[in-house]
Amino acid sequence: MPLTSLHLHSEPYGSTGNIGENFRRLLGAPTLDALQTVVRESVQNIADAAQLGSGPEIEIRIRTLTDEQVHCLREHVLTDIPVQPDSQRQLNEFLSRPAPVVMEICDFGTTGLGGPTRADRIPVDAKRTDFVDFLRNIGTPRDTQHGGGTYGFGKVALYRVSRCSTILVDTLPADGSPRRLMGCHIGPSFELPDAGMRRRYTGRHWFGVPDPVDRIADPATGIDAEELAEALGFLPRSPGRTGTSIMILDFDTEGETVEEAGRRVIETLLWNFWPRMMSDTPYARRFRCSILAEGTRLPVPLPEDVPPLDLFAKAMRGARSGSGNDVRQIASQRPIRQLGRLAVEKGLRSPRRPIVAEESLLPPASRHIALMRPVELVVKYLEGNPLPDERLEWAGVFLVNDDDEIERAFADSEPPAHDDWIPDNLPRGHSKSYVNVALQRLKGHALDIGGAGRAPSGLAGASGPPLARVAGRLGASLESVGGDGAGKRRGGGGGGGGRPTRARASKPVFDRLVRDDNGKLAIFTTRVQQDSHQSGVVLATQASVSVEGGNVAAAEELGLQPSVAYISRVEDGEVVWADSIALDGDEGVYEIAVRMRGGYAVLVDAEVLTELAS
Helix, strand or coil: CCCCCCEEEEEECCCCCCCHHHHHHCCCCCCCCHHHHHHHHHHHHHHHHECCCCCCEEEEEEEECCHHHHHHHHHHHCCCCCCCHHHHHHHHHHHHCCCCEEEEEEEECECCCCCCCCCCCCCCCCCCCHHHHHHHCCCECCCCCCCCCCECCCHHHHHHCECCCEEEEEEECCCCCCCEEEEEEECCCEEEEECCEEEEEEEEEEEEEECCCCCCEECEEHHHHHHHHHHHCCCCCCCCCCEEEEEECCECCCCCCHHHHHHHHHHHHHHHHHHHCCCCCCCCCCCEEEEEECCEEECCCCHHHCCCHHHHHHHHHHHHHCCCCCEEEEEEECCEEEEEEEEEEEEECCCCCCCCCCCCCCCCCCEEEEEECCCCCEEEEEECCCCCCCCEEEEEEEEECCCHHHHHHHHHCCCCCCCCCCHHHCCCCHHHHHHHHHHHHHHHHHHHHHHHHCCHHHHHCCCHHHHHHHHHHHHHHHHCCCCCCCCCCCCCCCCCCCCCCCCEECCCEEEEEEEECCEEEEEEEEEEECCCCCCEEEEEEEEEECCCCCCHHHHHHCCCCCEEEEEEECCCCCEECCCEEECCCCCEEEEEEEEECCCCCEEEEEEEEECCCC
16 A cells, blocks of 8 residues: 655635744744753653653654655655745755754653644534644643643744754544644745735645645544654554654754764753652653664663752752751742742762763752742753852752642743743732742842852951851860860871771861851861771761850750751761761761851860770
């Protein structure tokens, strides 16, 4: 049985006008490059199309077409070429390339593009209009509660990464409609003479099966669509594998190899969709992603295995659960509403795992808050101050409240590319206030978090004199106590060069005073020495109020007792947010950060616990 051939239908202007070639400009000016934009927009649409009960399976393929597939395109799909010169040139250049490359974005376990195929013929009982919303209409409002965004604008990005501005769409809807296959090309508008008039065309061209009455192109369907899809190399679909495959013809790799482009897709997926790719994301929401370059499957790591996404993933768990090391509520006062939850995690800056050779999306040191709505797709990253210790980094997650009014405000503030929150996109009122207040609060937190460990030279600033006074009191208090004082830093070694008879820690020495968003931290140092058997296994610490610095009973009564916030191993920068750290036979200098409360000076005790003691 011969393959069905598609025919060209060039869209004329209607009596009431059309958008025309400016369709390509509807995406605005995204802050991301073309590849990032097409991946973001496509996967957001996939998220909205996911069926209840299971997360979507996403497969992105970049490949060179075979001679047989190019022949199929030439003889059965692009049989008619638009008459507009630029469109003709682009399509002919693609068909004549010795190694034409395409990119396919495929999803499974989704609703597919069902419903009617004509925008002017909508049955009164039609519940979904996905096909016409994607291929026919422009900028259809979203119909998915708390979805990724406005359905339809993102498709502009598909044409931007095609050097011939053409896509083919193969879909098996979940509503029982037959399989469908159709193509679309976007070119410049043009005119043709017609009976003494100028017939104007919008620049949109469809490749499909002409309607017998008005000759407008409809998709090939059923067995015709299935056989044509197989000849073009589309992935097979069984009745249980509903969804959509979009083939971007003449995909622009921008000078990269197919494998390099595939790795860039992987990094884009991770950077934008890691919340939905985490190992503990519920199955009903989790993305299962695979990337193939010339048929070779490229590994897609878990976000938890890719610094700094591992730190973001930890913060995400805090934002979801409301419990973690640092979880804060972001609220407005007029009206009083909870806008969302901010969770922050700090940790050792881990070595980066190179996914792409250069221009990686992953920052060398994280100091960002990932902003997202309840759909858990990253809108953007809000950059803040870095931690002063280059060995450390921080990551935050702000998750908008799932209240419909609050979520709608943030969704409506997004531009068509869904890559920002812009309060000025909203009219005056509560919605605009919600977005404004949240962004102001978050920007303040992003700056304050990084200011947590400013060096002592920063004491000359606005907060300098009070901190300087506290530091002076702290140092004076500690110097009045026997042993190693804080006035001058003393060595913590064991003297004569031999090993001590048991593992030990020197008396902690006050080093400096810093401030973070929760108050003041006093930094002490201690030197751990092991005995000849390296029996020290844990460094345990405890903070207390200095007797000379304040009244211990009063501090306890008021709940102002100091506490150890973290311990850091100076040699390799390991940070443990606890009052003890495992040694396992190691020795060296350790920093102990003590959270100060009130105006009381503090002391720290440090002890090495041995194998015998444990």
